[in-house]
Amino acid sequence: MGAQAVRAFMSIGEVLALLQGEFPDVTISKIRFLEGEGLIEPQRSPSGYRKFTHNDVERLRYILTAQRDHYLPLRVIKDHLEEQATRPRDVSSEVPAVRLSREELLEAAGIDDETLAEMESFGLVVPVARRYDADALDVARNVAELARFGLHPRHLRAVKAVVEREAGLVEQAVAPLLRRRAPGAIDQAGETGREISGLLQKLHSALLRGSVRGVLGR
Structure with a gap:
């Protein structure tokens, strides 16, 4: 039982080892900084060492994911965490919709x-x-x-127009699926739409690269 109680907590070094595979740039200094900013609050041992729970680790993972994937400021992340604290469940590593x-x-x-x-x-x-x-x-x-x-934004209206036309192509392709009443039709339409979008993005990039080479005379 004593061993189980000990393993209920982790040192800052153990937390770092858990997170570095997913977040190579995280350091002990970074974890301490987040604590100083009030985003995490690990417990302390009688001798002053930090004691992290699994919930603390998930909270850290949430913060680091929000920074890496959405580039959110710490103040915004903290607000999101405070909102989650009112919900009847622990912080998840999944970052909710921004x-x-x-x-x-x-x-x-x-x-x-x-x-x-x-x-x-x-x-x-x-x-x-x-x-x-x-x-x-x-x-x-x-x-x-x-x-x-x-x-500037006024110069980018053409980009917006191209995107809307491409979205029209996706809509045209998935419309038959959306009209079907078969189970899973909506999921299939979503998957098809994402696949077509990815292909259109690749096509757009290739065509743009070719056009830019022409502009540069290469």
């Missing part, structure tokens, strides 16, 4: 309100119920990066 307020999106994308308003005016970013999802965050970040090269 739902950012306008202020959170501005901070996460590193843009100002005027830039976001311009993106919205050209339909590049569209809030749903006054919230922004992960795709909106990706779009905002990429549009902001393109601005460094003199390409």
